[in-house]
Amino acid sequence: MNNNDYIIQVEHVTKRFDDNKVVLNDVCLNIKRGEFVTLLGPSGCGKTTLLRIIAGFTKPTEGKILLSGKDISELPPYQRPVNTVFQRYALFPHLNVYDNVAFGLKLQKVSEDEIDSRVMSALRIVGMNEYEERNVNELSGGQQQRVAIARAIVNRPQVLLLDEPLSALDHKLRVDMQLELKQMHRDLGITFIFVTHDQEEALSMSDTIVVMNDSVIQQIGTPTDIYNEPANPFVADFIGESNILNGTMKRDYLVNFMDKDFACVDKGFEPDAPIDVVIRPEDVVLHKEPKDGQWTGRVTSCIFKGIHYEMLVQTPDGYEIQVQNYSAFPVDSEIGMSVAPENIHVMPCKSLFNAIPATVVDSTHISMLGASFETTPLKLAKGTQVKVAVDFDKVDMLDDPADGIAEGQIRNILYKGNHYFIDVKCKNGTTIQVDTNDVWEDWDIIGIRIKPEDIRVIVSN
Numbered sequence: 001m002n003n004n005d006y007i008i009q010v011e012h013v014t015k016r017f018d019d020n021k022v023v024l025n026d027v028c029l030n031i032k033r034g035e036f037v038t039l040l041g042p043s044g045c046g047k048t049t050l051l052r053i054i055a056g057f058t059k060p061t062e063g064k065i066l067l068s069g070k071d072i073s074e075l076p077p078y079q080r081p082v083n084t085v086f087q088r089y090a091l092f093p094h095l096n097v098y099d100n101v102a103f104g105l106k107l108q109k110v111s112e113d114e115i116d117s118r119v120m121s122a123l124r125i126v127g128m129n130e131y132e133e134r135n136v137n138e139l140s141g142g143q144q145q146r147v148a149i150a151r152a153i154v155n156r157p158q159v160l161l162l163d164e165p166l167s168a169l170d171h172k173l174r175v176d177m178q179l180e181l182k183q184m185h186r187d188l189g190i191t192f193i194f195v196t197h198d199q200e201e202a203l204s205m206s207d208t209i210v211v212m213n214d215s216v217i218q219q220i221g222t223p224t225d226i227y228n229e230p231a232n233p234f235v236a237d238f239i240g241e242s243n244i245l246n247g248t249m250k251r252d253y254l255v256n257f258m259d260k261d262f263a264c265v266d267k268g269f270e271p272d273a274p275i276d277v278v279i280r281p282e283d284v285v286l287h288k289e290p291k292d293g294q295w296t297g298r299v300t301s302c303i304f305k306g307i308h309y310e311m312l313v314q315t316p317d318g319y320e321i322q323v324q325n326y327s328a329f330p331v332d333s334e335i336g337m338s339v340a341p342e343n344i345h346v347m348p349c350k351s352l353f354n355a356i357p358a359t360v361v362d363s364t365h366i367s368m369l370g371a372s373f374e375t376t377p378l379k380l381a382k383g384t385q386v387k388v389a390v391d392f393d394k395v396d397m398l399d400d401p402a403d404g405i406a407e408g409q410i411r412n413i414l415y416k417g418n419h420y421f422i423d424v425k426c427k428n429g430t431t432i433q434v435d436t437n438d439v440w441e442d443w444d445i446i447g448i449r450i451k452p453e454d455i456r457v458i459v460s461n
Contacts, residue, residue: 006033007031007033008031008054008067008191010030010031010054012027012028014026014060015049022215024046024215024216028217029050029210031191032191034190034191036182036192036194037206037208038196038202038208039210039212040197040212040238041197045212046212051084056076059073060073083153085149085161085163086163091136092136096133097147098119098132100136100147101147101150102119104151118156119150123150126180126184127180128146131143140173142176149184159191160192160193161193162195164195167198207222208221209223213412214412214423218234219232219235230242230345230347233278233416236276241281242279243280243321244417245277245417246276247276247277249271249272253266253267253341258317259317262339266346273349274352278345279339279343279344281310281324284325284339286336287336287337287338290335293337294338295315296315296316297313297314297315297321299329302330302331304328308325309326313337355388355389362382363379364377369406369408369430373452376455388456389458392434394450395424395448398448400447401445401446404449405449405450407426407446407447409424409425409443410424411423420438
């Protein structure tokens with residue numbers, strides 16, 4: 001695509017704060033004219049910081065922002081043809097609806113006739129043209145949000161930035177406003193960049209979704225692509241419900257997981273390559289007769305969710321499978337389960353173990369993860385830079401950080417059917433992965449311990 005087709009280009013943007021905390025790490029993103037783009041991710045992933053950099057409220061540490069091909073990284077917010085609708089609408093309580101919307105135009109010394117024409121046009125677009133004399137404190141949350149949008153679009157921006165503008169609304173009003181925002185986007189024909197942590201909101205409104213986590217972009221695609229073809233386990237888990245399982249690609253069109261072989265539609269993997277398998281709960285077919293399924297299980301939970309029943313099924317070999325079905329199966333009933341080949345999504349597995357940068361301290365110690373770990377005897381000189389391998393299930397996580405050798409914080413928890421796969425960010429900034437059967441919470445501060453015999457040098461420089 002020609003660069004002229006992009007209205008916003010984010011080029012290698014990194015943002016560090018004063019404590020050297022990295023909030024955005026080498027982010028690249030191209031946004032087409034007229035697109036409705038949603039930045040989606042959990043709290044702390046960097047999405048709002050990216051929006052603020054595009055708006056000009058925050059400067060990137062590295063990289064630049066282009067608008068229609070021109071570098072605007074140094075331009076202040078008021079010189080950028082963008083407007084922002086914030087989570088807190090920031091309306092002026094002493095002004096009525098009309099004057100709130102007209103405020104920016106008056107600052108620009110626009111003529112009164114043009115102000116009136118543009119304000120009333122903006123209010124019609126958001127359905128507030130009969131409320132122009134109303135005090136904003138007398139409006140509902142949804143009405144205040146419409147006024148905030150009108151105030152933004154009255155300046156005729158090329159790009160409208162929306163920072164979780166629906167988060168303060170109740171569920172029904174949020175759904176209504178989602179539809180209205182999408183219609184406004186069609187009517188205005190300008191670019192919308194929308195920030196949310198709500199997956200349903202992103203799927204229902206967006207042309208393009210940018211999934212973010214831990215300061216980087218995980219995947220960019222249409223809602224259908226993101227849901228049906230997630231790029232990695234994080235995206236699969238974050239977008240909708242998923243069963244994510246360890247597996248092995250036996251050969252083209254044949255995958256093994258839960259110790260069983262299944263036909264699939266994927267190819268191009270090395271024989272016996274480790275992979276992750278994703279099966280959406282709605283794609284699991286249930287059979288009243290266990291013998292009719294590809295595998296069997298016992299229903300342990302059945303909850304009515306309005307349009308379907310959500311069930312948990314325990315297999316004889318210890319896997320827990322989430323299922324959605326229009327029919328309820330009683331708790332403790334034995335059932336069969338099947339999945340069609342096209343509903344088995346296979347993703348490459350990045351690694352089977354942690355590869356951690358380290359430095360030799362002496363013949364029995366290495367420095368890694370911000371601490372000194374004991375090892376089996378080494379025949380390497382002090383100061384030698386190495387990498388070590390530690391299997392995911394050989395990392396001990398401890399409730400009290402003081403009981404560990406190193407300290408870390410849990411940043412992401414993924415349930416993989418019969419165990420948890422956890423990302424732990426250590427104090428020195430290195431992220432490691434852990435397999436565990438224990439239940440933890442996001443953002444827990446933990447101690448990390450690894451036995452000497454479980455630390456092995458794999459690369460020496």
